[in-house]
Amino acid sequence: MTKILVVTDAWRPQVNGVVRTLEITQGELAKIGVEMEFLTPGEFRTLPCPTYPEIRLSLTGRSAIRRRIKESGADYVHLATEGPLGLLAKAAVLAMGETYTTSYHTRFPEYLAARLPVPLSWSYGWLRRFHNAGSGCMVATRSLDDDLTARGFRNLMRWSRGVDHTLFHPRDDLPEGLRHLPRPIFLHVGRVSVEKNIKAFLSLNLPGSKVVVGGGPQLEELRRAYPDVHFTGPKFGEDLAAHYAAGDVFVFPSLTDTFGNVVLEALACGVPVAAYPVMGPLDIIADTGAGVLDADLQKAALAALEIDRHHARDVALGYTWAKASRQFLDNILLAHGSDEAEKAAE
Structure with missing residues (x-):
């Protein structure tokens, strides 16, 4: 069975698109025999993030992350966020002589600039180094692909989103x-x-x-x-x-x-x-x-x-989580040069 370890600083009890996307993708991949395990702040001591107290910043070191990655037995490592865990996992994976994929979920430079006088060029420079060191960076839309390409991001791959049509549908009764x-x-x-x-x-x-x-x-x-x-x-x-x-x-x-x-x-x-x-x-x-x-x-x-x-x-109705999750898996296989990716593309 193929196993993917996803490292994410965004996790429950946060309620946001990143967490929902990762959880739904895990369920969809399980249906096709792919295991998706998470490495989250819940495994470590944490501190609240300034201005975002519900976001917990993990307090740990590279050796602990490296040990956790090895113990997972994962075939592939995907870094979903650029926070403390993502940065430590990046260093650990590269030190092991391996590579990783990433996904770009949040326009962090713009979020930061809304709160602090930090130039966008500084934030984007840091993010570019993080994502370009991997073998593939997944983005949800063509607009984001174009924007990041213009900023020097490489190896961009499309990962769209889905919606649960059985839960979200028209209703007659108002709450x-x-x-x-x-x-x-x-x-x-x-x-x-x-x-x-x-x-x-x-x-x-x-x-x-x-x-x-x-x-x-x-x-x-x-x-x-x-x-x-x-x-x-x-x-x-x-x-x-x-x-x-x-x-x-x-x-x-x-x-x-x-x-x-x-x-x-x-x-x-x-x-x-x-x-x-x-x-x-x-x-x-x-x-x-x-x-x-x-x-x-x-x-x-x-x-x-x-x-x-x-x-x-x-x-x-044109957006399904099954399609989006398969796209996520194919990106990982392709980024690592897997034969499975070539077969899926045929």
């Missing part, structure tokens, strides 16, 4: 907490933090109601600043899917996401999307007609009300 709200409902789902640019949505002059689903460090600040907005806090599973389906338009104001899993989940629930014409929405929505992209987000949100909900779901 009890939303039944009293005036329509239309303009909805946002995701981490409530500064880099998500949620204020750009909340400040729009729109009819009906605005709803924000999710938690994060900016939640209480925004609740105080926008008392007319309905903040539900985090939702999960069927409850989350029901909240998606309650929306008339999904508003995605982020300027820094590399993909936007929430965009696919909204579309799968039959909710058209309004967003800026930036990385992520450009790749998912493009000219599909499932949403409206405009530098004027208010204009996009109002125009999206006219989109047929069935069409929005039809676009999401």
Whole structure:
């Protein structure tokens, strides 16, 4: 059985696209006989990350990581994040005379610049060295591929995303907490933090109601600043899917996401999307007609009300986790020159 060890600094109890993607990919690969094991901060002493206390920074050394990698018996090592564990694993794998693959999930330089006066060139230089030292770096979209290529990143490989069509689907019944709200409902789902640019949505002059689903460090600040907005806090599973389906338009104001899993989940629930014409929405929505992209987000949100909900779901049906997970596996095999990759490509 093929075994992949994934090293990730992002892990439970975090609720984000990286963690969800890794967990779902593990389940999909198990169906085709591939084992995916995780090396996470839960195995070590940790400290809270400044400004992100729910993110834990691992306190360990290269020798412990090297020993853990050897004990796993994995055929391949994939570094999902560029945090302490990712950096230590990079050094350990290279010292063992082996190689690794990586994935680029987060526009960390932009996130950092939103909080500290750190030049983007410094952050990208560090990330470039981390990813280029491996045998392949997986990116979710063509826009991200083009952006990183222009910044000197090499060996880029496409790894798209999927959506659970059985969980996320149109529904007739509204969640009890939303039944009293005036329509239309303009909805946002995701981490409530500064880099998500949620204020750009909340400040729009729109009819009906605005709803924000999710938690994060900016939640209480925004609740105080926008008392007319309905903040539900985090939702999960069927409850989350029901909240998606309650929306008339999904508003995605982020300027820094590399993909936007929430965009696919909204579309799968039959909710058209309004967003800026930036990385992520450009790749998912493009000219599909499932949403409206405009530098004027208010204009996009109002125009999206006219989109047929069935069409929005039809676009999401083209994305499956089975396909995305197979793509992840093929990338790893190809990066390591495996005969299995050649067979899969035939």
